[in-house]
Amino acid sequence: MSEKPLPAIRITYCTQCLWLLRAGWMAQELLSTFGTDLGEVTLVPGTGGIFTISCNDQLIWERKRDGGFPDAAKLKQLVRDVIDPDRDLGHADRKTQKKTDPA
Incomplete structure (x- = not known):
C-alpha cells in the first residue's frame, strides 16, 4: 500500500531582478501555514524576469x-x-x- 505523495511547491524566480528574497519569503509563508502538509518547497533560480509558482507541476x-x-x-x-x-x-x-460580502 503506497501513500499519496505530499504536494511539491516550486517557486522559480529571476536572479537578474534580485527576486530571491521575495521567493524565499513566499516559501517561508507557505511552510509556516501548511507545515508538514507539504512535501517540499523548492526555489529555482532563473533569468529574464521569470517568477512562477507551481504546485505539483500545476502553474498557479x-x-x-x-x-x-x-x-x-x-x-x-x-x-x-x-x-x-x-x-x-x-x-x-x-x-x-469581507470584500465580497455586501453585508
Whole structure:
C-alpha cells in the first residue's frame, strides 16, 4: 500500500531582478501555514524576469500573466485550492469574504 505523495511547491524566480528574497519569503509563508502538509518547497533560480509558482507541476501564479506578485493571503488561498480545497485559512479567508460580502 503506497501513500499519496505530499504536494511539491516550486517557486522559480529571476536572479537578474534580485527576486530571491521575495521567493524565499513566499516559501517561508507557505511552510509556516501548511507545515508538514507539504512535501517540499523548492526555489529555482532563473533569468529574464521569470517568477512562477507551481504546485505539483500545476502553474498557479505567473508574474506576467497574473500582473505582478501575489500577496501572502492570495498565495495561500491558491495553494490551498490545489492541495486541500476544504481547508480553512482563518484570517486569510475572512479578509477575502469581507470584500465580497455586501453585508
